[in-house]
Each structure stands twice: as structure tokens, then as C-alpha cells.
Amino acid sequence: MRRMATHFPPGDHDHGACVNTLVARAELQCASNQARLTPLRREVLTLLAASHKAMTAYEILQEMVMGGSRKPAPITVYRTLEFLMEQALVHRIESRNAYFVCYRQGGHVQPVQVWICRNCGVVAETCSTQMASLIPQLADQIGFTPATTVVEIEGVCRVCQTQA
Incomplete structure (x- = not known):
């Protein structure tokens, strides 16, 4: 990849x-x-x-x-x-x-997933339609209509993992 x-x-x-x-x-x-x-x-x-x-x-x-x-x-x-x-x-x-x-060349593309390293604070973004397609399905199951979808994921980046 x-x-x-x-x-x-x-x-x-x-x-x-x-x-x-x-x-x-x-x-x-x-x-x-x-x-x-x-x-x-x-x-x-x-x-x-x-x-x-x-x-x-x-x-x-x-x-x-x-x-x-x-x-x-x-x-x-x-x-x-x-x-x-x-x-x-x-x-x-x-x-x-x-x-x-x-x-991202061309700017903001929806849907966006934001990845935040809790150690160093560096942020990355992805635009996975597969991940985003789960949200409407889950929302439908609970009777909810989302207006916007930005997923924020917090964890530890590869650089911080190797420094630990």
C-alpha cells in the first residue's frame, strides 16, 4: 500500500x-x-x-x-x-x-476520518467510503438521521509506537 x-x-x-x-x-x-x-x-x-x-x-x-x-x-x-x-x-x-x-489534493472530500495521535498530537486524515457506509446503517437501526459525519479516532501513531 x-x-x-x-x-x-x-x-x-x-x-x-x-x-x-x-x-x-x-x-x-x-x-x-x-x-x-x-x-x-x-x-x-x-x-x-x-x-x-x-x-x-x-x-x-x-x-x-x-x-x-x-x-x-x-x-x-x-x-x-x-x-x-x-x-x-x-x-x-x-x-x-x-x-x-x-x-489531500483537491481539498475536503467526504466522508472524512480523522486520526489523532494521543502522544505526539500529529493528525492524519482518510476518506474511506467503506467506513462511512456503516454509519447510515447504524443510524437507521436506532432511528437517527445524521446531518454530518466526521469520525475522529484517537490512538498512537507508528512513529510513537517505535519510540516507546
């Missing part, structure tokens, strides 16, 4: 390559949607891409200050994250109110 960019990166992973690829894709995607990838939007996207982790808006603010940037208001970061989600560049983990980069 071929390792996809949306899966957990290996321990010796080059984050710089991910950031460069993602920012280039973001520029093309924004241009095709007639939207602007402003310096602030680029900075937030770069911070998320460099870590491969889900981050809250306040964690992003903290990283911006530590990196020497001016400190924007929290609402500015939230608006930036909304923009990045609209452009299909970022996902939100509802249970954590945190955001992570969507590495």
Missing part, C-alpha cells in the same frame, strides 16, 4: 517540503477561487503545515508571537481559519476546537 501525504509522516520527515508544497497548492487554489492568500493567511497555514498537528486558534496566536510576528486579535485568527476552511485547505476537529492542514 502506497503511503499517502494525508497519512502520518515518518519520524525523519522533512516538514519544509510539506510547507512549500502546501503553500504552492494554496496559492493556486486561492487564485482559481479568486481569493487572496494574504501574508497572515499564509503564516497561519504555514504554522499548521509545519507541525502536522491540530492547533487551537490560541495556540496559533502563541506560535505567531514566539515567531516574532505581531499579535493579531483572536477574532482575526478565527476569520483566517474560516477562510482557509472555505478554501478547502484546513479541517476543524470539532471535539477539540482545533484545526489541521488538509493535504
Whole structure:
């Protein structure tokens, strides 16, 4: 099975390559949607891409200050994250109110499964229609109609397993 960019990166992973690829894709995607990838939007996207982790808006603010940037208001970061989600560049983990980069070419594809490493915090995503097809079946059995389906799975990634 071929390792996809949306899966957990290996321990010796080059984050710089991910950031460069993602920012280039973001520029093309924004241009095709007639939207602007402003310096602030680029900075937030770069911070998320460099870590491969889900981050809250306040964690992003903290990283911006530590990196020497001016400190924007929290609402500015939230608006930036909304923009990045609209452009299909970022996902939100509802249970954590945190955001992570969507590495999938072409953006958000439903249904999404989010895999969260409880040790290192790295996040990966998959889009398994097989897994998602079980949810309507189960919902029907209990008389429930789901509106959205995002499955969050927490565990330990391969890198953390080998370090234990």
C-alpha cells in the first residue's frame, strides 16, 4: 500500500517540503477561487503545515508571537481559519476546537476520518467510503438521521509506537 501525504509522516520527515508544497497548492487554489492568500493567511497555514498537528486558534496566536510576528486579535485568527476552511485547505476537529492542514489534493472530500495521535498530537486524515457506509446503517437501526459525519479516532501513531 502506497503511503499517502494525508497519512502520518515518518519520524525523519522533512516538514519544509510539506510547507512549500502546501503553500504552492494554496496559492493556486486561492487564485482559481479568486481569493487572496494574504501574508497572515499564509503564516497561519504555514504554522499548521509545519507541525502536522491540530492547533487551537490560541495556540496559533502563541506560535505567531514566539515567531516574532505581531499579535493579531483572536477574532482575526478565527476569520483566517474560516477562510482557509472555505478554501478547502484546513479541517476543524470539532471535539477539540482545533484545526489541521488538509493535504489531500483537491481539498475536503467526504466522508472524512480523522486520526489523532494521543502522544505526539500529529493528525492524519482518510476518506474511506467503506467506513462511512456503516454509519447510515447504524443510524437507521436506532432511528437517527445524521446531518454530518466526521469520525475522529484517537490512538498512537507508528512513529510513537517505535519510540516507546
